[in-house]
Amino acid sequence: MPNIPRGQKDYYYILGVDENATVDEIKRAYRKLAMEHHPDRNPGNPDSEQKFKEIAEAYAVLSDPQKRNRYDHGGFSNLEDMFGFGFGGTDPFEIFRSVVEGFSGFPFGGGESYSTGKRVTRGNDLKASVELTLEEISEGVEKTLKVKRQDRCDECKGSGIPPDAEVKVCETCKGRGQVKKVSEFLLGHSIRIITCPDCGGRGKIPSDFCKKCRGSGRQKIEDEIKIKFPAGVKEGNYVVVDGKGDVGPQNGPPGVLIAFVKEKKHPHFVRREDNLLYQKSINFSQAALGTKVKVPTLNSDKELKIPPGTQTGDIFKFKNDGIPHVNSGGRGDLIVRVTVITPTKLTKEEKKLFENLKELQGDKVPEIEDDYLKKIRDFFGI
Ligand SMILES: [Zn+2]
Ligand SMILES: [Zn+2]
Structure with missing residues (x-):
């Protein structure tokens, strides 16, 4: 158990682990x-940013x-020998990418790179x-998207400084763009690296800033971006x-x-996974005598x-007429559910025919097969 004072930075404390922690625990x-x-999860919060670097x-x-x-046997002073000051050569985003991103797959953006010493x-x-229609999803589609985004200022080529401006190296940070900030506490002091307040991280001080972008190096544009969506993608x-x-x-x-x-x-289909559901209405005589009806698919x-x-409630399946699977070959199915519609308005002639049928049938109701009851139960979820 190392028992040598580590000066200002207790890495074990920062990570909240004890001194015997295994590499996995760390x-x-x-x-x-x-x-x-x-x-990215704490935009505009300098405390989080600092903490992110520290961990x-x-x-x-x-x-x-x-x-x-x-470190255990000498603390911070040894590390200064090893790394130069604090971080030199340690990019917190690089570490994050190698440890976390490969693990979670979450598309984190950005941040700063410290490897050059300058703030980037x-x-x-x-x-x-x-928004994509099911037809577009079924085939795969390329869409042109209009996006308002910050692009490089074309006046100053992104530098924020006009070409004819005089540029001096910032004396405060000696061109590094960063300075050490020492805060005193009761038990010692902490040293942090912050963006140089005098040059805003540029490392240089120009006599003039670009008029067009006021030094930001960026201009808002409306960009047209072509994006290909593969067949089979879904919401989200x-x-x-x-x-x-x-x-x-x-x-x-x-x-x-x-x-x-x-x-x-x-207008016609509901998507469930890669299957398409379609509801087809038929009348009494079609149901009783059988028939052929037209059913739409996404392309014919x-x-x-x-x-x-x-x-x-009877269900019919058209194999492979659904949506393509996005990650593998093959497609889902088109599933058609039939509803027999009871007529609500009868012509004179129809009424007569039904009356004749009623006389023939009396109170007799056709036997219902067991699987029909099961279908009703499934449909109502009971
Ligand atoms: Zn500019
Ligand atoms: Zn500076």
Whole structure:
């Protein structure tokens, strides 16, 4: 059990693990905290951002047996030797990507890269929803989407500084774009790296800013983006388009555009998984004598043979006339449910015929097969 004062940063405390924690426990603790404090989940919250960096730093040290050993036996001063100041060479987003993203698959965007020393902010990810008809889903479709997004300012090529401006290196941060901030506490002090307040992270101070973008390096544009949706997608699925989110300020890399599928209601069909449900009404004589009726599919009409004695609730299946499976070959089915409609308005002649039939049948009701009762039970869920 190491018992040497570690100075200002207790990595075990930061991750909330005890000093005998296994690598797995450290990983789990990091993963939980990183998900919680990721800047994408806490936009505009500098405390979370700071915490996110701190836990990455703690993880980088404690997950590496060699670094952990040196840390345990000397604390922070040794790490300064190893890394330079604090993070040098440790990108919190890189750590997040390797530990968490591979694990959860959640499309996190962005943030900052510390590997260059300069502050580089990735642009925001954008979300859009695209309405698709079942016909489009059945075939797969390419859609053109109009998206308002931040693009590079064409006046200053994204730098925020006009080409003829004079540029001086920022003296406060010596061009690094970041400075150390030391806060005093009762039990010591903490050292944080923050964006240089004098140059806003640029590392340089220009004599003038771009008039068009007022130094942000970005301009709002309406972009037309083509997106391919494969056959078989469903509500809530999404396609990620690289580079079509907002660009970051001052030539920061762009985020992604996430286009969510919204399924448009179809006038005839209801989708259940990859099957299509269709309801077909027939009349008494068709049901009693049997007939052939037309049933629509997504691309043509099909003929359905109604056998004599068909009941309301009877189900007929057209194999492979449903929606294609998105991840494998094959398709769902078209399922047709028949309803026998009792006439509500009879012509004189029809009425006469029914009266004749009534006389013939009297009170006699045809026997119902067991599976018909089962169908009714299934339909009402009883
Ligand atoms: Zn500009
Ligand atoms: Zn500066």
